[in-house]
Amino acid sequence: MSRKHPEPMQAVKQRRDAALRALVEGVPYIQFLGVSVDRRGDELTALLPFDDKLIGNPMLPAIHGGVTAAFLEVTAQIEVSWAMLWDDLERGAIDAETLTPASLPRMPKTIDLTVDYLRSGLPRDAYARARVTRSGRRYATVFVEAWQDNRERPIAQATVHFLMPRREAAAAPASNG
């Protein structure tokens, strides 16, 4: 089923946004932190809107280091899951329309993470982007960085390792044609 004509842009966007929504909205903890994800093509940017409950040092005040670590981990996890889903999504092996948090395939699991705290997180919104440095059959390595007002002045960075889910021999595309 080679696609001769490019798909209508709206269909492409709907499919990708639906898949991303299933990934993000299916995790209660991501909702608890208030993290949302912005998409441009396949590039994702996670947003952590500031909230009083995220404060770790009321004197400064500063965002809790644990929140920063969690934000980095969540961003890395969404990125590696997104990268894993992308090919199946684009060739139609996964039907994004019917994708719900419960019907998602098994997701990569965090093995470990190493966080460097570079600057204290101010009481402002924070952003993060992750890059899958290496993705293999069993393990993946992801680098992730978070910043606030200035992209050139990151507040924290992390390297995260994931255990990739065992994949069934390339799920056949939903054969409706």
Added chain:
Amino acid sequence: MTTDPQGDKARIARQFIEMIPHARALGMTVEEIGDGLAVISMPYNEQLVGDIKTGVIHGGAVSALMDTCGGAAVVCHPDAPGGTATIDLRIDYMRAAKPGDRITARAECHHITRNVAFVRAVAMDGDPEHPVAMATGAFTVERPR
């Protein structure tokens, strides 16, 4: 009125930790604190779940608990002059925490210099023989100005 400096420090540290907005949001309770050792626990909470199919708590919430506990171990160390901030933290997730179980972190500040405090931490659910996660961290040593 008795004056026990170490006990005083522990009491202040306990109050301070339980006042942290994010520690409150996660329902953290200081179980034990003093002499560079801190034990902090957090109840199971459905809002913190990372995988709805299993109900397992997200690693991020466990990280927040271990980071708080690590910082607490530093500030209650006899040689720590004041506050602290995390420099780096490495966390190993060994297994999923049992859904429904309270999670308890135990952190120890095993070495402190003028500028850096070194911490080891472990997180456990109802089965303390098999830890859920372990952490190693370096923290700053802040001096009151």
